[in-house]
Amino acid sequence: MSYPRHMIRTKILGLGSYVPERVVDNHELAFLDDRHVRQPTRQTETSDEWIQQRTGVRERRYVPNDGSVWTSDLALHAARRALADAGVDAAELDCIIFGTLSPDFHFPGTGVILQTKLGIAERTSCACFDIRQQCSAFIYGLQMADAFIRTGTYRRILLVGAELHSHALDFTTRGRDVTVLFGDGAGALVLGPVETDDPRAGVVYTSAHADGTGASDLCLKIFEIARLPYLDYDARDRDHNALMYPRMEGKRVFLHAVRGMVMSTQAALARTGMTWDDIQWFVPHQANLRINEKVAEVAGIPRDKVLNTIELYGNTTAASVPLTIDHWRQHGRVKRGDRILSSVFGSGFTWGAAIFTL
Numbered sequence: 001m002s003y004p005r006h007m008i009r010t011k012i013l014g015l016g017s018y019v020p021e022r023v024v025d026n027h028e029l030a031f032l033d034d035r036h037v038r039q040p041t042r043q044t045e046t047s048d049e050w051i052q053q054r055t056g057v058r059e060r061r062y063v064p065n066d067g068s069v070w071t072s073d074l075a076l077h078a079a080r081r082a083l084a085d086a087g088v089d090a091a092e093l094d095c096i097i098f099g100t101l102s103p104d105f106h107f108p109g110t111g112v113i114l115q116t117k118l119g120i121a122e123r124t125s126c127a128c129f130d131i132r133q134q135c136s137a138f139i140y141g142l143q144m145a146d147a148f149i150r151t152g153t154y155r156r157i158l159l160v161g162a163e164l165h166s167h168a169l170d171f172t173t174r175g176r177d178v179t180v181l182f183g184d185g186a187g188a189l190v191l192g193p194v195e196t197d198d199p200r201a202g203v204v205y206t207s208a209h210a211d212g213t214g215a216s217d218l219c220l221k222i223f224e225i226a227r228l229p230y231l232d233y234d235a236r237d238r239d240h241n242a243l244m245y246p247r248m249e250g251k252r253v254f255l256h257a258v259r260g261m262v263m264s265t266q267a268a269l270a271r272t273g274m275t276w277d278d279i280q281w282f283v284p285h286q287a288n289l290r291i292n293e294k295v296a297e298v299a300g301i302p303r304d305k306v307l308n309t310i311e312l313y314g315n316t317t318a319a320s321v322p323l324t325i326d327h328w329r330q331h332g333r334v335k336r337g338d339r340i341l342s343s344v345f346g347s348g349f350t351w352g353a354a355i356f357t358l
Helices: 048-055 071-086 110-117 134-150 173-179 212-217 250-272 289-299 317-330
Strands: 007-018 022-025 059-062 095-099 127-131 157-163 185-196 203-210 281-284 339-346 350-357
Touching: 007 071, 007 134, 007 203, 007 317, 048 289, 071 110, 071 157, 071 185, 071 317, 095 110, 095 134, 110 127, 127 134, 134 157, 134 185, 134 203, 134 317, 134 339, 134 350, 157 317, 185 317, 203 250, 212 250, 250 289, 250 339, 250 350, 281 289, 281 317, 317 339
Parallel strands: 095 127, 095 157, 281 339
Antiparallel strands: 007 185, 022 059, 157 185, 203 350, 339 350
């Protein structure tokens, strides 16, 4: 007699996150210079009330201002915690997927730097992918990992998102719309295969989308390839250095973010046949609390199921979803076995959603 073979599905084996120790609240932010040193006079015309009203952010984390910490260092802390949580040795990894918009170098990718810092570069020669989907990198990376595992390509994948934003922000009134939003941090998952006939086990659903017509609405053009040389400006000249910093068309980003996240959330439920009774938590990308509130309102998401951390960490881009999940797990709200729907939106424009069991 033959028996049906169990399906191979992707299981989350471990979760970890990390944020730097330094807390920068909205009051201090207004007085910081570009070295993150508090000055006696206000450097940026902003206030706690102005920031909270528009973004919901109260504080964020910054790395030390001495150049001693890299994006790969933040990733390393989160990766080690995820590996420990999974009970997996770093040498067992056969793939690293690293999402970031703030890499250590323009090239090579930061995945190979993390591989070296984990001490496995010469031991495993595991594949390293760097993905550049910014705030959507977690969902894009999860979709990649799920496909790799289901097809048997890899068995132990480290998916990590890490960002060091604080060194690339414009600490003046000109840059405040972007600067008030972002913080430093990292989050990581360890993923592997599980044999099961339960269609709702592990990673249940992923979707990823893009619309390149919005590429210039949120971007950083310092490495624009058509420029010869790249750095043809005086970094200290206010009339010439705008290329150093990100720029954002805030209203367009807000509208497209709400639309993309609502549509991807509704599609995830429709295509899986699930309702909010089947899902414990909604974890949106932490770009702006006002965006997340609007998404919950339009998509009919129960407010008591929405998890946010932007108030505490700001926008940590590729790190925000795993960082938020781990934050609330540490505080006892999220537990193993909980089913999560996550929706994201990022520059590009890119967006997507996923349903998975922790």
